[in-house]
Amino acid sequence: MKELIAKAAGLLESNTVQVVIGYGQGSADRSRAIFITQPSDCEQLIFDSRCIQNLAVYLTKAEIKKMGKPAIVASIPVLRSIVQLAAENQLTNDSLVVLGVSPESQLVEFESLAAIESYLESHKIEIDEKYRKIIEDIKAKPVAERFAYWVKELEPCFKCYACRAACPLCYCTRCTVENNQPQWISVGSHPLGNLEWHIMRAMHLAGRCTDCEACYTACPMSIPIHLLTKSMLQDVNENFGSYGSSISKPNSLSSFNPDDKESFIR
Amino acid sequence: MSKIGVFICHCGENISATVDVEKVAEVAGTLDGVEYSTHYKYMCSDPGQSLIKQTIKEKGLTGVVVAACSPRMHEPTFRKACAEAGLNPYLCEMANLREHCSWVHEKSDATTQKASDIVRTLVEKVKHNKPLQSIKVPITKKALVIGGGIAGIQASLDIANAGHQVVLVEKDPSIGGHMSQLSETFPTLDCSQCILTPRMVEVAQHPNITMMTYSELEKLEGSIGNFKATIRKKAKSVDEKMCTGCGLCTTKCPNKKIPSEFNTGLGTRTAIYVPFPQAVPNKPVIDKANCTYYQKGKCKICEKTCPTGAICFDQEDEFVELEVGAIVVATGFNVMETSEFAEYGYGKYKDVINGLQFERLASASGPTLGEIRRPSDGKIPEKIVFIACAGSRDPAKGKPYCSKICCMYTAKHAMLYQHKVHGGHSYVFYMDIRAAGKNYDEFTRRAIVEDEVNYIRGRVSRVYEENGKLIVKGVDTLLNAKPVEIEADMVVLATAGVANPGSEELAQRMHISYDAYNFFSEAHPKLKPVETNTVGIFLAGACQAPKDIPETVSQASGAAAKVAILFSQDELSRDPAIAVVNRCAPPLFSTCVGCFMCATACPYNAIGEELIKNRNGEVIKRVAKVNPGLCQGCGTCVAFCRSKSIDIDGYTNEQMYSEVMALLNND
């Protein structure tokens, strides 16, 4: 941790970056994201098991961009999001400094975004067995029961869009829900509106989601929306051979293999 | 405010026999936004079209729906009629009541209801139609042909004879390509050079053709009608204007043992050389890698010998920029080397050669002056084995395809051998005999019947050397897989046709598609064999796939015709149903966030970037931009865009949404 603080302070002092995005002490016993502009304030940086928020979400926010070049404290989920953002042309090697934190809480430095991608080769996404089982059990139900299950699960959703705000890959300045010509998604928090929103969100994350679970953590009603994204991740991996995209390879959905297999097209 | 006109056609009785057209017209008249609704027996006829034009003018219509046959039939007809009446043609849509309704259902209320539904759907769509203008792109009437083999030669001559300027770029010192290396061509057995060289000379002398040999494409920018190509003219070290082609330098050059590329390594050449005697242009170049002066700083004998002082050692590569409107890619192909066959000796047996090498042996101007002699000791082979399908049709060698020409040239080689070596024995190991062209099967029959070539249906598992002979171990499947062993003096492998080295880089430089074997991809395998997905770039010859000379010439003329079609217009007029990225007021400028997923999905590379700058020139935002000259209007980008920032005129999000809504809602 001391290494991280020292490095962050050094970057600010030399004006290599103008803001450090990291975790700090929050209210009660929570941690929160902090944005440090003074080298001396770097002392506030913490890193422990409470620090699960995906900080990469701030990299695309206009308010942060205005502050200047950022350095970002990045655990594995954050690193994955950074690589995905870079693959989508939102970040370049010069636009940020990444202060990686390994699973053993050691500082890891990267000279380029491609280096992060190589590092992540040894920390690949793995869908936990527990979730695979839950998804399998849901799929085992008969169709009508499955539908009723989800309509009920999605009922508490009141369209706060916290899931959208927390997801680092939701950086569109105008979301599809904000389109009213035509009105693609019913905006009300009723069964149809909830269903359409969550289907659209999951589809827009297909081939891009990095399984950070920020959406689920952010949901005030604890709706298991991460099951949808995990199921997508599984499907994309099984059918197209990889989880997310990378800087060197295109997105699974916007590329194709002439030999893609399916059993349902006549 | 919409003022839509709906015109229901009876189509004689084709529609009115099963659909109550009067009722449909009546119901359409009650729809919100419909100003006028009527029916008529033949909408596409003169009076029918006049009715539409008149109504447009009298009622001030803002949109027209003609409910009749399929739009694939008459959409252009009715759009033209609307344009003549002063209504933008893209404000006219057709509802398909014939092919999709009256012809496929029985007469009933339900059929009439379906017809009404279809009309209602298109009325809702038309309300969202926008007036569009055909996109005009200017055209530079000059063509670039890359590759000077028979394909490039044919294409250049055709385009030049059509009255347009052509620049022909060839990477070797002479044009002619592989055809100039052939001895005789099937199925007529005419001398290849005899039919080729007159064309080569025609190219050199044609007033509309500028030849650039020993040159390559360095860079390509721009799009159809307006390409900018940078050509690297490699330094020949010879001043072409001073050189008379006397050839004295080539006789005096001390470096004589360089393997000749033209003779496929079976003969030698000097460092300053002309690739073959009939070369066009017949002026030498210096091979810097093998020249004593360039490598060691000593010699210069050619300079001393040259009577006109044409040798120029300090000549450097020159870059020429060309502005052209169309490009024909005719870079040809190559054949696999014998060294790629472990089972046939890894290339270490001198007397195991490939088809192109055999051509040089059989060629009157070749290293053996046309006599079939073993490369190892110069003796004439008494027994010669030809192995067809060496590498082709072989997934294990990574080439599952058929190379098309080998069955024919193997028969030809066997026949030439039999003609030159009376009393010689030739064997062909084959899988199938593919002789599908005109007079082709008769040709292969001749080899078997008249020239007594032994055709054995089976493959060869191994060739190895023993006591100066090549032992060929094969099998005869027509005799129940009987093993066959032949002690041959020479083995000729009909190796697979492959793409030239450097094809992948060239394709990437030109942004054209290529397949897994690095052959260039045509735009549509059946209906667009000479176009690529990059509009304005056409294909000719074996660079697209292995093929014989008649097909190559046909394809080259086809490509030339496409170029001529392009150049017959002063401006390129394209269908305006293309994608557009939205722009809106500052500070947002566009809802596009620059993720470029659309660009990765576009089959035509039509989406690039646009930098939105403020008044000080600083970049605020990087967004996607569609090149209207390249976009073909498929709309795949639109379906990918998460923020719905890109839309396609003619099939906008609003239009498609309103169609779905209208289709399912009767009220």
Add this chain to the structure above:
Amino acid sequence: MNEFEPKIVAFVCNWCTYAGADLTGTSRIKYAQNVKIIRFPCTGRIDFMLLLKAFSEGADGIIVSGCHPNDCHYTSGNFHARRRWITFRGLLDLLGIDVRRIQYSWVSAAEGAKWADIVNTTVTNISELGPYADYAKVANYLEKEANL
């Protein structure tokens, strides 16, 4: 006696399936009436949201059809569409939206008979499955509330 007449929307591409359906017409092959076609330039253009909209507006079944792989008029639109459908279908299946109600097919411009067959088979299947009441209930929540 099944009185139920399903409402089916077909999303088809202009170059293959639309032309194939035209051929069915010119060949005068008769088929069930329940399918109405919406024309797209390419299957790559078909937004998955439109399929959901079709269901929410009362469609009981959907047909999505385009050019065979390798035959797309725009080269690769149908390849992208295929990946999108594989992904979308998986998601719908997890959510319990009845994927049996969506028939995907490749119908070329020469396959007039195949189009008629696809239509007839789909209509039969959807008739057996019945009206899509579950989705209609969700889509017409307001009416449901008003009926209380």
